[in-house]
Amino acid sequence: MTQPAAPARRRFLMSALSACASASIAVPLAACATATFPFIPDHYTFSQKQVQEAVQRKFPYQRTVSQVFDVALSNPVVGLLPDTNRVAIRLDLRLASPFLQQPVNGVFTLSSQLEYDPQSRSVVLRAPNVDNVSVDANVQAYAQQINAAAALIATQLLTNYPVYTFKPEQLQFAGVNYEPGTITVLTNGIRVQIVEK
Secondary structure, three states: OOHHHHHHHHHHHHHHHHHHHHHHHHHHHHHHHHHOOOOOOOEEEEEEHHHHHHOOOOOEEEEOOOOOEEEEEEEEEEEEEEOOOOHHHHHHHHEEOOOOOOEEEEEEEEHHHHHEEEOEEEEEEEEEEEEEEEEEEEHHHHHHHHEEEEEEEHEEEEEOOOOEOOHHHHHHHOOOEEEEEEEOOOOOOEEEEEEEE
């Protein structure tokens, strides 16, 4: 009677060991999934600091506009506008022209919506708009031209500019492809919904 029990006991032990082995394999896979697929559970959030670092790489920037204004932009400061679901960028402006006795210093602020660009796998600035230009009081006569120059540069420089690029492994897990969906600007970061393709 003891002999038939031995094979049954062995089968039980083998099943238990197999289950333990499966569990030990599953744990590293889960850990790996967390490292390469950090969506919690259906979105990914990147910080204002990451956007700041991305935008900062574009500056300082100099350009001549209409062969009249030499414009220099520097010191970008990124802000988040959750009420309008936009990103704000404040820039220092220095402008020189033959029509001006001396270079003009000022500040201008633009804001932009965000969209996902599938070709570059990036969240990019779309349709940036100059919200405010503040320049020295002694050049108010040229305020309209300065605003136009700032708007031209901002749209050419920052339209479609990537502020966050996804790595391929961030958008694929267990053989399933994902892509960003709704983008929401928060007070402390930008949340991107992740949906299955």
